[in-house]
Amino acid sequence: MTVDPNAATRGFPVPPPAHGRRSAARYLVPAVVAAAVALGLGIYGRLHDPAGTAFNLAGFSSTGAVKSWLATTAFFFALVQFVSALMMYGKLPGPGWAATLHRWSGRTAFLVAVPVAVHCLYALGYQTYETRVLLHSLLGCFFFGAFSAKMLLLRWERLPGWLLPIVGGLVFAVLTAIWLTSALWFFRTFGVTT
Numbered sequence: 001m002t003v004d005p006n007a008a009t010r011g012f013p014v015p016p017p018a019h020g021r022r023s024a025a026r027y028l029v030p031a032v033v034a035a036a037v038a039l040g041l042g043i044y045g046r047l048h049d050p051a052g053t054a055f056n057l058a059g060f061s062s063t064g065a066v067k068s069w070l071a072t073t074a075f076f077f078a079l080v081q082f083v084s085a086l087m088m089y090g091k092l093p094g095p096g097w098a099a100t101l102h103r104w105s106g107r108t109a110f111l112v113a114v115p116v117a118v119h120c121l122y123a124l125g126y127q128t129y130e131t132r133v134l135l136h137s138l139l140g141c142f143f144f145g146a147f148s149a150k151m152l153l154l155r156w157e158r159l160p161g162w163l164l165p166i167v168g169g170l171v172f173a174v175l176t177a178i179w180l181t182s183a184l185w186f187f188r189t190f191g192v193t194t
């Protein structure tokens with residue numbers, strides 16, 4: 001569509017340039033998806049009856065121990081993500097394969113965290129009986145929302161340079177807080193056992 005450059009002076013509203021609308025959508029879509037994912041998980045966790053299902057793996061003493069070690073593994077790979085991101089942005093010296101390391105450590109952290117979160121949501125649900133547990137449930141849902149937003153933003157070109165480090169840093173900070181309010185608490189309460 002051609003926009004008459006004199007339209008504004010004749011009292012007609014001037015439509016925003018097409019690229020302006022597209023750039024608004026590129027922020028709106030990830031934000032809406034993030035909110036939908038986080039809210040959807042939270043509502044599911046709150047509404048369904050926690051199944052309380054326990055599982056065990058040979059060599060581990062309890063479901064909590066398996067989950068805490070898996071969460072610690074996810075946190076370790078998230079740390080690798082953080083360090084490899086600093087390398088990619090030239091803030092730390094690093095090898096030429098820092099981007100590959102970043103991609104694979106991220107995939108691994110996510111794959112390891114998913115079964116833990118599935119158990120949390122299905123068996124334990126969204127709980128609020130203590131500040132720590134409330135924070136953990138809230139951040140657990142927020143994490144998957146923020147993660148989805150980051151994955152969508154990665155696909156977009158010509159983003160402002162600060163956006164990915166902020167969203168990536170947020171995802172990392174949230175996973176850290178999830179680990180502090182779950183696995184670290186578990187190890188401090190029951191001891192560092194398998």
Ligand code: HEM
Nearest residue numbers: 045064067068071117120124125126127137140141182183
């Ligand atoms: C990245 C995502 C998540 C990770 C890595 C994670 C990890 C853990 C771990 C290691 C525990 C301790 C072991 C246990 O008590 O079973 C735990 C407990 C728990 N999680 Fe999660 N979780 C995640 C997401 C969620 C979500 C989305 C919810 C609910 C909406 C949730 C709710 C709970 C609850 C209620 C507990 C029991 C808390 C307690 O009494 O100590 N978690 N989680």
